[in-house]
Every structure is written in C-alpha cells, then in structure tokens.
Amino acid sequence: MEILMAWRNVWRNPRRTILTILAIAFACLVLIFMLSVQVGTYEVMINASVKTRTGHIQVIKKGYNKDHKIRQVVSDPESIAKILDQTPHVTAHTFRANAFALLSSDLRTCAGLITGVDPERESKISNIVHTMRKGRFLKPSDTNTAVLGALLAKNLKVNVGDEVVALGSAMDGSVAATVLKVAGIFSSGMDDYDRSAIQIPLPHFQEVFYMENAVHEVVVTCDSLWHVSRVKESLAAALHPKPPAEPTGQDADQGLVCLSWDELTPGLIQSIQMDLGGGLIFYAILLVMVAFSIMNTFVMAVFERTRELGTLLAIGAGPGRLSKMLVLESAFLTLWGITLGILAGCVLTFWFQHTGIPLGGAEGMLKQYGIPGLIRPRLTLATALSGPALVFIITTLTALYPALKVRRLTPVDAMRAV
Amino acid sequence: MNMVDVKEVSKTYKQGKVAVHALAGVSLSIAKGEFCALAGPSGSGKTTLLNLIGGLDTPTQGKIFLDNDEITGLSQSRLASIRLNKIGFIFQSYNIIPVLSARENVEYVMLMQGVPARERSERARAVLDDVGLAGMHDRRPAELSGGQQQRVAVARAIVSNPAIVLADEPTANLDSQTGQGLLEMMARMNEERNVTFIFSTHDRMVMDFAHRIIRLKDGLVAHEQIK
Ligand SMILES: Nc1ncnc2c1ncn2[C@@H]1O[C@H](COP(=O)(O)OP(=O)(O)OP(=O)(O)O)[C@@H](O)[C@H]1O
Ligand SMILES: [Mg+2]
Numbered sequence: 001m002e003i004l005m006a007w008r009n010v011w012r013n014p015r016r017t018i019l020t021i022l023a024i025a026f027a028c029l030v031l032i033f034m035l036s037v038q039v040g041t042y043e044v045m046i047n048a049s050v051k052t053r054t055g056h057i058q059v060i061k062k063g064y065n066k067d068h069k070i071r072q073v074v075s076d077p078e079s080i081a082k083i084l085d086q087t088p089h090v091t092a093h094t095f096r097a098n099a100f101a102l103l104s105s106d107l108r109t110c111a112g113l114i115t116g117v118d119p120e121r122e123s124k125i126s127n128i129v130h131t132m133r134k135g136r137f138l139k140p141s142d143t144n145t146a147v148l149g150a151l152l153a154k155n156l157k158v159n160v161g162d163e164v165v166a167l168g169s170a171m172d173g174s175v176a177a178t179v180l181k182v183a184g185i186f187s188s189g190m191d192d193y194d195r196s197a198i199q200i201p202l203p204h205f206q207e208v209f210y211m212e213n214a215v216h217e218v219v220v221t222c223d224s225l226w227h228v229s230r231v232k233e234s235l236a237a238a239l240h241p242k243p244p245a246e247p248t249g250q251d252a253d254q255g256l257v258c259l260s261w262d263e264l265t266p267g268l269i270q271s272i273q274m275d276l277g278g279g280l281i282f283y284a285i286l287l288v289m290v291a292f293s294i295m296n297t298f299v300m301a302v303f304e305r306t307r308e309l310g311t312l313l314a315i316g317a318g319p320g321r322l323s324k325m326l327v328l329e330s331a332f333l334t335l336w337g338i339t340l341g342i343l344a345g346c347v348l349t350f351w352f353q354h355t356g357i358p359l360g361g362a363e364g365m366l367k368q369y370g371i372p373g374l375i376r377p378r379l380t381l382a383t384a385l386s387g388p389a390l391v392f393i394i395t396t397l398t399a400l401y402p403a404l405k406v407r408r409l410t411p412v413d414a415m416r417a418v
Numbered sequence: 419m420n421m422v423d424v425k426e427v428s429k430t431y432k433q434g435k436v437a438v439h440a441l442a443g444v445s446l447s448i449a450k451g452e453f454c455a456l457a458g459p460s461g462s463g464k465t466t467l468l469n470l471i472g473g474l475d476t477p478t479q480g481k482i483f484l485d486n487d488e489i490t491g492l493s494q495s496r497l498a499s500i501r502l503n504k505i506g507f508i509f510q511s512y513n514i515i516p517v518l519s520a521r522e523n524v525e526y527v528m529l530m531q532g533v534p535a536r537e538r539s540e541r542a543r544a545v546l547d548d549v550g551l552a553g554m555h556d557r558r559p560a561e562l563s564g565g566q567q568q569r570v571a572v573a574r575a576i577v578s579n580p581a582i583v584l585a586d587e588p589t590a591n592l593d594s595q596t597g598q599g600l601l602e603m604m605a606r607m608n609e610e611r612n613v614t615f616i617f618s619t620h621d622r623m624v625m626d627f628a629h630r631i632i633r634l635k636d637g638l639v640a641h642e643q644i645k
Pocket of ligand 2: 464466586
C-alpha cells in the first residue's frame with residue numbers, strides 16, 4: 001500500500017514530477033555525453049602525439065628519454081624486433097636514431113634534431129607521411145635525402161631540391177658531417193617539432209654518426225590505447241629475464257627500459273589532467289543544481305502535505321512508515337530520471353560516436369596536421385555509468401533529508417499546519 | 419467500568435514568555451458506550467482535551483487512563499500503537515488521505531494493524547455500507563461531498579473496533595442537515611457497536627444528540643448534564 005500511495009503521491013503534481021525527472025535525466029545525459037567527449041578527445045590528442053612522435057611504447061636505454069645522449073643506444077635492436085613480431089596487439093614497430101646537429105643552408109644556419117628513420121616501416125607508424133606539405137616522404141632507396149619541418153625549412157630558407165649541410169658529433173666523438181638533399185617538407189602541427197625536426201634514412205644516419213647497427217629508440221604501436229599497458233608488461237618481461245651481459249659485452253643490451261607514451265610525454269598527461277579538473281568543476285556545478293531542484297521537489301512534497309502526514313501520524317502510522325513512503329516517492333523519481341538519462345545519453349553519445357562532432361572551420365587545418373576534423377565521443381561503461389552513479393548518490397542523499405525530517409514531526413503540530 | 423479517566427489534568431502552552439493555560443486541572447470519567455459531547459466557547463480547551471485523551475499530546479500535569487491503562491508518560495512509539503489500536507479519530511476538516519479511495523482509506527488502518535488482506539477488504543466493505551456509502555467504495559475523496567468524506571472518516575475510525583472514538587467538531591464544516599445525518603449515523607454506531615464516542619461541538623443541535631454534555635470554560639469543567 002505504501003508503494004501505491006507513493007506512486008499516486010508522485011503523480012499528484014505531474015508537472016513538477018516531470019520537471020524533476022527531466023532534470024535528473026538531463027544531468028545524466030550531459031554527464032554521459034561530456035565525459036564521453038572528453039575521453040574521445042583525449043584519445044585523439046594521445047593518438048596525434050603517439051602518431052607523430054612517440055609511438056605507444058618505446059624501448060630505449062635507461063635515461064635516454066630525459067637526456068638525448070648519442071651514446072645511449074640500443075645496440076641490438078633486431079633482437080627486440082624479433083620479440084615484437086611475436087607479441088600480440090603490436091601493430092607495427094620501427095627503429096629511430098636521433099642526433100642534434102647544426103644545419104646550414106646557403107643563407108642560414110640553425111640547430112636541429114636529425115632523426116634517422118626506416119622510410120618503409122616509419123610510414124606505418126608515423127603520420128608525418130600524411131602531413132607532407134611539399135615534395136614527398138623518404139623512400140627506402142634514398143641515401144642522403146631529408147624531409148624537414150615546415151618551420152625549420154622557413155628558418156633555413158630552403159625548399160624542395162635545395163641542399164642542407166648537417167654538422168654534428170658522431171657516437172665515437174668524431175665529427176659527423178653530411179650534405180642532405182631536401183625531398184619534402186612536412187607540417188605535423190606541433191610547432192616545436194616542426195621548428196627543429198629533420199628526418200633522414202636510418203642507414204645513412206648510422207653511417208654518418210658511426211652508429212653501426214645501433215639505434216636510440218625502438219618504437220612500437222598497438223592496436224588500441226587500452227592494450228598498451230599489457231603489451232608493455234609482456235615486453236618488459238621479455239627484455240629483463242635476460243641475464244645482464246657479461247663485462248665482455250661492454251655496453252650490450254644492458255639497462256634497456258620500456259616506456260609507454262604517457263611516460264615519454266608527461267606534459268600530455270598533465271594537460272589531460274588539467275582539462276579533466278576543469279570538467280570536474282563544471283560537473284560539480286551541474287550536480288549542485290540538480291540537487292537543489294530535487295531538494296525543492298522533496299521539501300515541497302513534505303511541506304504542502306504536512307497536515308496529511310499529521311493525520312497519518314494521528315491514526316497511528318509510525319514515523320518509519322512515513323519515511324518509507326517518502327523514500328519510495330523519491331526513488332520513483334530518481335530511478336525514472338536516471339533510466340531515462342542513461343538511455344538518452346547513450347543514444348545521443350552513440351549517435352555522435354558514429355557521425356562525429358565536426359570542429360567547424362578548423363577542420364581543414366586540423367586534417368593537415370593529422371588530427372581528424374571530427375571529435376568522436378567514446379562511450380564506455382565507465383563514461384556511461386559514472387555520471388549517473390554520481391547523480392544517484394546525490395539525489396538519494398538529498399531525498400533523505402526530508403524523509404528524516406518527517407521523523408521529528410508531531411501529530412498535533414503537523415495538523416495545525418496550514 | 420471507565421473507558422477514560424482524566425485526573426487533575428492541566429496543559430500549559432508557552433508562547434514566547436506568555437503561558438496559556440489551555441486546561442487548568444480537569445477531572446472527568448467517561449464510561450464504556452457513552453455518547454458524550456464536549457461543549458464550551460472557543461478557546462475553552464475542547465481540542466486540547468481531546469488531543470490529550472487521544473495521546474496526540476502530553477499533559478503538563480495530571481494523569482490520563484485509557485481502558486484503565488495510564489497513557490501519560492509513554493513514548494511516542496507506544497502512543498502511536500495505542501492510537502492505532504484503541505482510538506479512532508475524526509477531525510473537523512475531513513482528514514482522509516486524498517490519494518486513497520474510500521475503501522483504501524478504511525483498509526489502510528487495518529493494514530497497519532496487520533489484518534490479513536481478505537478480512538481487510540470484507541470489513542472495509544461492510545463498514546462503508548454501514549455508514550451509508552454503498553456504491554461509493556472506490557471513489558477518491560475529491561469525488562465525495564464533505565458529508566460523505568466525513569462518513570469515510572467515521573468508517574475509518576470505527577473499523578478497527580477501537581475503545582473510543584474522538585471527534586473534534588465533526589459537523590462544523592457541514593450544513594445542518596448533513597451534520598444531522600452524520601450524527602444519526604454516529605449515534606447508531608454507538609448503539610449497534612457499543613463504541614464510545616466523545617465529540618466536541620459549539621452546536622446546540624449536536625449537543626441534543628449527546629447523552630451527556632460536559633461544558634468547559636477557561637480550561638475547567640464548568641457544568642455537566644446527563645440526559
Ligand atoms: N499549540 C498551541 N500553542 C499555544 N497555544 C495554544 C495551542 N493550542 C491551543 N492553544 C491555546 O489553548 C487554548 C485552548 O485551545 P483549544 O484549541 O483547546 O480550544 P477549543 O475549545 O478547541 O477552541 P475552538 O472551539 O475554537 O476549537 C486557547 O487559548 C488556545 O489559544
Ligand atoms: Mg477546537
């Protein structure tokens with residue numbers, strides 16, 4: 001009977017009930033959608049950074065990520081490549097070697113970071129290939145050929161077909177020098193990268209910098225962000241059981257580490273955390289607003305029925321019965337609202353996950369930078385349920401207040417109320 | 419055997435610094451099966467006395483016995499259970515639950531008492547027919563007239579065979595004809611079911627129905643009249 005009474009009480013004021021349900025549903029919908037958009041955006045950001053620069057995972061000499069010393073090499077990359085070929089979820093891998101060098105054109109000189117890449121395998125991992133502004137990317141048959149960032153090209157005042165002289169120090173400390181022919185100019189969209197990066201074929205790099213077969217980074221990409229940690233673990237396990245090489249092996253594969261994208265670019269994680277923090281403030285405001293709207297409904301529901309509650313007390317209903325009835329009433333509203341909100345939120349998010357949210361005028365530009373012009377929200381169990389769960393907790397707490405307050409009602413006072 | 423014993427009961431309301439002596443030492447006894455009116459001018463303490471007898475409020479001084487059990491000093495939950503099982507209430511403004519139909523209103527009391535469902539519905543039907551609401555069992559309060567709503571209240575009050583029914587100005591919101599009909603019905607219930615009734619009133623016509631009239635004035639029993 002309490003259930004029946006609660007149900008009928010809920011519909012005594014249909015307009016208020018519907019508004020409250022909609023408020024709860026709306027909060028759930030917004031939370032689901034926004035969280036999914038955030039997660040989707042982070043995925044895009046991470047993927048962009050991963051694609052142009054770090055890859056998902058790198059195997060490097062310990063400390064190389066902090067300080068790019070040319071001597072900190074992975075001396076036997078092929079053995080790691082063999083392990084990677086057999087690791088599940090790995091989609092591609094390649095080798096890179098880096099060195100700082102002085103770059104000179106006919107007119108200008110500036111510092112740059114030369115990266116030796118494997119043209120064929122690099123194109124499976126990096127999207128630099130797809131951000132070529134002029135000319136072409138490197139080919140396997142290239143030797144002293146280079147592609148460089150647009151800003152660097154501008155600084156050097158070079159164009160496709162021009163020559164650039166690179167001067168640096170080789171691994172053994174001797175002078176390394178080479179003349180490079182510009183085959184293409186890329187624009188990754190990350191300015192500081194485009195300002196300094198120049199890529200040449202890895203064999204030529206190894207020759208110029210006396211690297212022999214050594215490289216600096218073994219770059220790995222996985223089929224999904226969510227598998228990165230698993231791949232990293234199995235890779236680390238495969239690397240480390242190897243007993244450290246005997247002193248005879250000099251600096252063999254000793255001290256190799258396996259780092260994931262978030263360890264390689266701590267700045268990215270920081271900016272994601274900041275964005276998430278900003279989102280949290282917005283969510284908190286939203287939740288407080290919902291809490292007030294529900295509070296209003298429930299307090300009104302008790303207030304305008306004080307006489308009636310007094311009558312119930314007078315004819316012998318215990319306060320527990322009244323609380324139970326009020327809790328049931330709020331449960332109806334909350335569950336309806338949350339169910340509706342989850343359904344609507346998932347449908348909306350799912351819809352946009354398919355169509356994508358266009359970023360307006362910036363689309364063309366972003367595409368050039370390798371960032372897709374669409375943001376796709378990503379609906380996961382976590383983004384679909386964590387918001388509504390919060391709403392549930394808040395509404396339940398809010399509804400408890402009048403339900404507990406009614407326990408202090410005495411029949412005489414209640415019935416005297418207007 | 420007395421159904422109600424009120425012994426030297428006073429009730430003082432404190433309003434800020436002013437103390438209002440609503441009852442100033444009232445003593446009276448009411449026997450089982452009485453049909454008894456509390457009369458007196460406005461503010462004389464009728465409602466206060468009924469609330470004290472019904473365990474809705476507690477006296478400042480004195481003792482009240484209901485069916486020979488003292489109810490003064492009991493906890494709220496004990497009082498609630500006494501109200502549920504021993505007392506029926508009828509109020510001036512037909513206080514029946516608006517979201518429940520006539521039958522559900524009557525059944526709700528029995529539900530709280532733990533009466534099984536079938537018996538509940540049989541007894542509810544019988545008592546509603548008895549108070550003259552045959553054919554209106556499933557109407558909500560909003561679909562009933564004031565007099566009919568007050569009949570539902572009477573049915574709800576007597577359905578659980580309480581020791582006593584307390585009615586605070588039950589006819590005050592009804593026209594005299596409807597009020598008279600209600601009183602006749604209450605008098606019949608009093609006779610047929612031997613339910614003890616105490617009701618308060620200003621109305622001469624209502625007093626004429628009573629077998630005993632207790633007149634209050636300024637919180638004291640001023641006059642008693644037994645017919
Ligand atoms: N809750 C309260 N707080 C303060 N004073 C009260 C309260 N209830 C009643 N009183 C006072 O107690 C006195 C008796 O009130 P009571 O309601 O018992 O009178 P009554 O005989 O029922 O009057 P009426 O015929 O108008 O219903 C009045 O002076 C009233 O102002
Ligand atoms: Mg009164």
